[in-house]
Amino acid sequence: MVEILIAGSAGILAADGGTMFLGDDLIPYLVLAVGGALLVGNLAAMVRPRRAADGGAPVRAPARRAVPLALVGLVAAIWALATLLAG
DSSP, rough: OEEEEEETTTTEEEESSSSOOTTGGGHHHHHHHHHHHHHHHHHHHHHOOBBBBSSOOOOOOOOOHHHHHHHHHHHHHHHHHHHHHHH
8 A cells, every 4th residue: 555655845655665756865856957957947048049029139038137047056956966976
């Protein structure tokens, strides 16, 4: 029978009564995914601007917002990688 285990604030389904999905490294994997997406998404928005709705000149992402968000994503991804590689 599948039991619902509460680990921190997340409910995890465990079939064998004790192992969690991705082991004890679930949070670092999630931080790595979100940080990487934040970094790559903001860099892509700066490098390749989207087309304007009326077919005019490309609209560039504001660097005042994209650069700090990319740096936050970089810090989060580095922290998560260090956590995963350390233990």
